[in-house]
Amino acid sequence: MFHLLSAHFGPQDWWPAETELEVIIGAVLTQNTNWTNVEKAISNLKDKGLVSLDRLVSLPTGDLAKEIRPAGYYNIKAKRLKNLIHFIADRYDGDLAGFLNEETERLREGLLSVNGVGPETADSIILYAANRPLFVVDTYTHRILNRHGMAGEETSYHELQEIFMDHLPEDAPFFNEFHALLVQTGKNYCRKAPLCSDCPLSRWESQDNINHLKG
DNA sequence: CACCAGGCAAGTA
DNA sequence: TACTTGCATGGT
Numbered sequence A: 001m002f003h004l005l006s007a008h009f010g011p012q013d014w015w016p017a018e019t020e021l022e023v024i025i026g027a028v029l030t031q032n033t034n035w036t037n038v039e040k041a042i043s044n045l046k047d048k049g050l051v052s053l054d055r056l057v058s059l060p061t062g063d064l065a066k067e068i069r070p071a072g073y074y075n076i077k078a079k080r081l082k083n084l085i086h087f088i089a090d091r092y093d094g095d096l097a098g099f100l101n102e103e104t105e106r107l108r109e110g111l112l113s114v115n116g117v118g119p120e121t122a123d124s125i126i127l128y129a130a131n132r133p134l135f136v137v138d139t140y141t142h143r144i145l146n147r148h149g150m151a152g153e154e155t156s157y158h159e160l161q162e163i164f165m166d167h168l169p170e171d172a173p174f175f176n177e178f179h180a181l182l183v184q185t186g187k188n189y190c191r192k193a194p195l196c197s198d199c200p201l202s203r204w205e206s207q208d209n210i211n212h213l214k215g
Numbered sequence B: 001c002a003c004c005a006g007g008c009a010a011g012t013a
Numbered sequence C: 001t002a003c004t005t006g007c008a009t010g011g012t
Helices: A002-009 A020-029 A035-047 A053-058 A061-067 A074-091 A096-100 A104-112 A119-128 A139-147 A157-165 A172-189 A207-214
Strands: none
Touching: A002 A172, A020 A035, A020 A074, A020 A096, A020 A119, A035 A061, A053 A074, A061 A074, A074 A096, A074 A104, A096 A104, A104 A119, A119 A157, A119 A172, A139 A157, A139 A172
């Protein structure tokens, strides 16, 4: 599946950000939101020099909300971003690199303890900011596996994550690219129809592949 | 006009 | 515990 998508789309060059902090900000802002809207919000922050831990700590939540307005849910996201920023500022004395250097389990535990950070946001930060081999699951991932008979509607986040991590080499650059390719696929081909004939994965519909994974 | 987007938490019974 | 609802802008 990876090779089909990679050959079809080419390198994805994720995460689209310049710094680790920008990855963290984007991970929160993109919750249930189109990335192009997130880009506008991040552009606002950059224009005002606000992509900085110190600046974000001192920035009132209401002012932050105003800047990230294009990303939607701006009031709740301003709170969530502040929660996460203050967690790093308080618990790690503002040492972002030190925080990202934590052991993966501890890192995930810390991220999930923040109100507004769920499994996908946490794992996105762990994979794309800390470069750890943890597979990120999102609605596209779920939908694609469902379409290909490898997951049900109710399959949990953790179960979906295990489908990848139990059968693939735990390599951060590989997980990085695979997840990005699944998102690209979901955006272009998996909107409504069960399985479009021009989907790059249509050729993957081979029982051999499915049985191998189920076995 | 309706529908969707790289979730998550709070409210209800 | 199991459902449901709120959050909100911008593109198609």
